[in-house]
Amino acid sequence: MPDGDLDTGAATKLIKRLGFNVWLLNAGGISYFYPVAGETQEMSPALRRRASGDLIADALADCRRQGMRLVTRFDFSRLPSRFVRANPEWAFLTADGGMCEADGLTNICPRSDYYDKRVPEILADFVDRYDVDGVFFNWMQFPVASYTMDFYGTCHCERCVAAFRDAHPDLEYPTGFQHGDHAVLTELNGRYLRETAERYARLVKSRRPGIALFLADAPVDLVFLETNSPITANEHWWEHTPGELASAHKTAHPDTPAMVHSSQNVGLPYRLIGEEPAQYARYFAQALARGARPSAVVIGRPTTEHFSAFERSTPVLEIYRNNRDLYADLRPCAPVAIVRPPGGTAMASMQYRSDFTEYRGIFESLQQRHIPFDVLGAEYATELAGTLGRYSVIAVPGDAITTPELAAALRAFADDGGELVVTGDPSALVPDLPVTRVLEGMLQLGGRFGARPDGRFGDRLPLLGTFWGVEGGEHDGWLLSEQAPFGPPELTYGNERFTRYPLRVRLPQITLLPWTAGTTQRASGLSSVAGFIADTVADRLGDARILSAEFATSVEIVVGRSGGSLVVHLINHSGGRPERLIDPVPIRGRLRVPRRVAGDRPVVTSPSGASYEVRDEPDAIVIELEVGAVEVIRVD
DSSP states (O other): OOGGGOOHHHHHHHHHHTTOOEEEEETTTTSEEOOSTTSOOEEOGGGGGSSSSOHHHHHHHHHHHHTOEEEEEEOOSEEEHHHHHHOGGGBOBOTTSOBOEETTEEEBOTTSHIIIIIHHHHHHHHHHHOOOSEEEETTOSOOOBOTTOOBOOSOOSHHHHHHHHHHOTTSOOOOSTTSTTHHHHHHHHHHHHHHHHHHHHHHHHHHSTTOEEEEESOOSSEEEEEOOOOOOSSOOOOTTHHHHHHHHHHHHOTTSOEEEEEEEESSSTTSOTTOOHHHHHHHHHHHHHTTOEEEEEEESOOOTTTOHHHHHHHHHHHHHHTTHHHHHTEEEOOSEEEEEOSOOSHHHHHHHTOOOHHHHHHHHHHHHTTOOOEEEEGGGHHHHTTTGGGOSEEEEEGGGOOSHHHHHHHHHHHHTTOEEEEESOOTTTOTTSOEEEEEEHHHHHTTOOEEOTTOTTOOOBOOOSEEEEEOSSBOOSOEEEOOOOOSSSOOTTSOOOEEEEESSEEETTEEEEOBOHHHHHHHHOOHHHHHHHHHHHHHHHGGGOOOEEEOOTTEEEEEEEETTEEEEEEEEOOSSBTTBOOSOOOEEEEEEEEHHHHOSSOOEEOTTOOOEEEEEETTEEEEEEEESSEEEEEEO
């Protein structure tokens, strides 16, 4: 938005009316560039149209009048190319030594002198001028790709190559995402960025002690988590991204506030100016349920006429505004967790080369069967090691165990009495388990199924992906069938023979599903497969289950505790396609909370204002209610 055209007072009033109490203002880029300290700033020409000539001072004054806070946004990832040509040592370099330029801007390497020396000068100058409440760094990472998804590979400047060589002298420097050691470089770069952010934080706090500093994915004073839904022809957005990002960060960094951010603006296919209003409400509901705060951005004129999604989302924000004390202390308390492969955002998943298919199939299975769970990000193995003990069961996609540290933490969890449910390749957690046969793909798994030869439980499960035939342990009768011819003319009576390989293997404190069960569920969508996965987890959970529910599968249930209260969020994902919620269909059902959780004389309230009925049973209370978009139940 042209700085000369922005009525900061009107914008501040609108933001507050919609339910937000913090304004994130673009301090760099739109307002001005800081090229080189000591040189004349490159001012936005629109600033000349402002009476004050100072957008930030105007916005800060209006925020103070409205009782709001102002956070300023900096983006140092690119500079006008003419400045970089004069200082080529700042540039992010491709493998052939080229610079990365687009829109008249050139990518900057975070290890350069610009970040090391110039940025601290900029920050010191800025916080000395303006008493803002926070500083946010956008895109503070190694810019390996452009916004148009041109992939540049890794930075090949002298500092980056030398840093990798010093840390890993025996490894070849990775050139791109497909290189085998790219995840190693990603981890090294991540540590450097966190150290840099902490240095910046010390600087700004030494000059403004009350200021907050935050950036994407790195826990400083606040974690900024961005989720935007794409519109593409070949890929569906993962509809649980907001809640997943919030959960992974809150489990790893419980004392660091998290913000889940969504965009509405003209731009890329995953930044929508016309996002569905109900979809935006779902973004906000998932963030709140997982103990984070919803955030939103408009690039363009901030008018409700153009951004109707905000109006629809205000009831969710009102739940937060009317229950600040409740959300200030909200912590996850699910007895079950799922390990997510490293990298929750699109860019991070490419850098770690993660495949989320298996994980997402497990996620959907538990969500649809209303088993509340938290998400454990595999990239936070070090932070998580001391917190796993609060869970009773951890579900582990075999391909999520990417580091020895995570494998060791999970084995220690099992040694201490926790239960692991592991799908897929069992070797990462049970390296000595004999695997006698591996079957993969349609050629080897076609014409096979999983079932009980005695006919109990009825359903025959398809097996998609990979199957590991293991020896040892105990099994409960579910076996892999022999392969029967499955092309026409089919043998309608030739597929009743079974191998000795089980679909579920019980070891001390570990239950194996030695096949890609999550992938099978994700691809097939069959309730029988989801039930097999969920029943396995529920069986290991036993009496530690915090509640049960009878709702349609589209209702997601998230549990947390605030003080002595059990807080249950119910989010309605019905309506439209999975990745594009339109208007959810109201769904009626019931929660059943055991007496050991609810207590003898529980008090039930609804912070969202839901209409509900409570029925007492000898061993539980039953709460009946209808879920519109999102409802919240509190049990004291």
